[in-house]
Amino acid sequence: MLFESRNLEYNHPGQKTLVFPDISLASGESLLVLGKSGSGKTTLLNLLAGLLKPKAGEVVLANKDFSQMKGQEMDLFRGKEIGIVFQKPHLLAALNVKENLQMAHFFSKKKGQDIGQLLAELGLSEKAKSSVLTLSEGEAQRVSIARALANSPKLILADEPTSSLDDENTEKVIQLLKTQAAKIGAALIIVTHDQRVKAHIPNFVEVNPS
Amino acid sequence: MNLFKLSWKYLTFRPLSTGLNVFLLALGLAIITVLLLIQDQFEKKMSQDAAGIDLVVGAKGSPLQLILAGVYHIDFPTGNIPMDEAQKLSRNRLVKNIIPMALGDNYQGFRIVGTNHDYPALYEAELQSGALWIKPFEVVLGAEVAVKSGYKVGDEFLGSHGISVGSHEHDANKFKVVGVLDRKGNVLDRLILTSVESIWYTHDEGETEPADSTANHEEHHMVNLQDSVAVIGFPKTIESRDLTTLLVQYRNPMAAIQLPRLINSGTSMQAASPSFEMSRLFELLGVGITLLQGLAVVIIGISGLGIFIALYNSLKERKYDLAILRAIGASRGQLLLLIFLEGIMLTFMGAVLGILLGHTFLSVIISQNEQGVVGSLQPWIFLKQELWIVVYALTVGVLASIIPAVAAYQTSIAKQLTKA
Numbered sequence: 001m002l003f004e005s006r007n008l009e010y011n012h013p014g015q016k017t018l019v020f021p022d023i024s025l026a027s028g029e030s031l032l033v034l035g036k037s038g039s040g041k042t043t044l045l046n047l048l049a050g051l052l053k054p055k056a057g058e059v060v061l062a063n064k065d066f067s068q069m070k071g072q073e074m075d076l077f078r079g080k081e082i083g084i085v086f087q088k089p090h091l092l093a094a095l096n097v098k099e100n101l102q103m104a105h106f107f108s109k110k111k112g113q114d115i116g117q118l119l120a121e122l123g124l125s126e127k128a129k130s131s132v133l134t135l136s137e138g139e140a141q142r143v144s145i146a147r148a149l150a151n152s153p154k155l156i157l158a159d160e161p162t163s164s165l166d167d168e169n170t171e172k173v174i175q176l177l178k179t180q181a182a183k184i185g186a187a188l189i190i191v192t193h194d195q196r197v198k199a200h201i202p203n204f205v206e207v208n209p210s
Numbered sequence: 211m212n213l214f215k216l217s218w219k220y221l222t223f224r225p226l227s228t229g230l231n232v233f234l235l236a237l238g239l240a241i242i243t244v245l246l247l248i249q250d251q252f253e254k255k256m257s258q259d260a261a262g263i264d265l266v267v268g269a270k271g272s273p274l275q276l277i278l279a280g281v282y283h284i285d286f287p288t289g290n291i292p293m294d295e296a297q298k299l300s301r302n303r304l305v306k307n308i309i310p311m312a313l314g315d316n317y318q319g320f321r322i323v324g325t326n327h328d329y330p331a332l333y334e335a336e337l338q339s340g341a342l343w344i345k346p347f348e349v350v351l352g353a354e355v356a357v358k359s360g361y362k363v364g365d366e367f368l369g370s371h372g373i374s375v376g377s378h379e380h381d382a383n384k385f386k387v388v389g390v391l392d393r394k395g396n397v398l399d400r401l402i403l404t405s406v407e408s409i410w411y412t413h414d415e416g417e418t419e420p421a422d423s424t425a426n427h428e429e430h431h432m433v434n435l436q437d438s439v440a441v442i443g444f445p446k447t448i449e450s451r452d453l454t455t456l457l458v459q460y461r462n463p464m465a466a467i468q469l470p471r472l473i474n475s476g477t478s479m480q481a482a483s484p485s486f487e488m489s490r491l492f493e494l495l496g497v498g499i500t501l502l503q504g505l506a507v508v509i510i511g512i513s514g515l516g517i518f519i520a521l522y523n524s525l526k527e528r529k530y531d532l533a534i535l536r537a538i539g540a541s542r543g544q545l546l547l548l549i550f551l552e553g554i555m556l557t558f559m560g561a562v563l564g565i566l567l568g569h570t571f572l573s574v575i576i577s578q579n580e581q582g583v584v585g586s587l588q589p590w591i592f593l594k595q596e597l598w599i600v601v602y603a604l605t606v607g608v609l610a611s612i613i614p615a616v617a618a619y620q621t622s623i624a625k626q627l628t629k630a
Binding site for chain 1: 211212216219220222256351530531533534535537538539540541542543544623624627
């Protein structure tokens, strides 16, 4: 298995312990994580990205156990092997589109995908030199996907990537994530409560605040 | 892409705030630069111009004025002293040498100094062209005077009475340029040197015009025009004549104790020591300099605060950015460095701009004040102390970035990103 999580538990201070279903994905597979608001979906995503440390259980990506890595090592590993797409694009406003993608290469110290080609595949070639402030919502979300893909990661995590998009853009974004993940052989996990996404990805687990 | 470039992008993303902070810092540093430059060059110049002069003797009045007029040629002379008294002083065994000086005329604001050849020798002056004066009304120009007036050896001009521009001209006798001095960066650059006799005869002319012209005067004058003047010691004359100041060199250290007291109490003249009077002057100016330095420190402090506030505020807007950077692989240390780099780049720009601004200020001051002492300062000399200005500035930058940088270091990405 490329990616596995087992017996994950997390405890927000002063709240009940969250217990998460196990996940296991092979290269090129995709999975939806469903659940109501406040069920702990985003917490799970943070655990899978190594942004939070679980109370119990383990996460393994490409034979690397997250609990064995700490601090800078985890940061670097995340930069190299995990691409994260957030609910909002969160692009760096001081940089243009191309520079935003270059940052991913710089911090991960990895010479991932060719940025020009990646932008072309995402239909953003003409926007390469534009300020990110001039992009539409849909374009900005596609740039953030491009940033997640820039290092050819082994795992792509998407947190409600379609929640602020219209039907047309939602379709585009999901197709993009699927085809790109398949192309680079990455496992894809999308956390969502968006019904439109379910039509595209049959595999799912549910998070319940038990 | 690297951290430098990223910091730079963030700085230029907020041009107004960045510009204001850089400018404020630069202003504070510019004041310090100007003070440094003036203090360094002024003191060097002051001691250079007074080198070899142990005591200045002139008419009674302000001792500081006597020094400023007699050594630096910037203030008005205190008055005249009778020559026989000066000659009496020169026979004192404590005196090694006396250089007599007659002041009171100018050419377009450049002072004409009547003296002997010991005076240029005192400053080890060298001739750029021509020779020193030998006959009355022959003059030697300082380098600065030659450049400003455009006169060469052989040219003639009229002097004016008084020591500032705009007074009446002595039109009876023309001064003839016989030599031009090399530029040495000292007081001679701004002077026109001639013999004491030239100054006397110019004023004789002035006196004859109103009323009491005597045959004796005319005759005397005609005779002397052919003669050579005194190139060392006192000029020879049978009349009772006046001088303006005397530059005295001591024979031995005992003179420093005895001679000033002897002159001040035993004659109608006064004696003043250049080193003593100048240190008194710097003491007086010191209050103003301290005030300016204080002002500069306050401005730099405010700019440091400004940088801190700018970084801290932008940090609030940038918490997401920082979280994103962490998510794509940046370490805590790199974020810390990013914020420090911003503060340091900001203050480095401020330091460079401040130093340039300081030198520019000084060159403006100098161009406004060409014939004063300030006029002979060099605005584009760079001092070692200016490197310290850069160090101070960078220290301000580091101090101002500590809190924002630590805040960036501690940003929890998971919390930031899921707050949405």
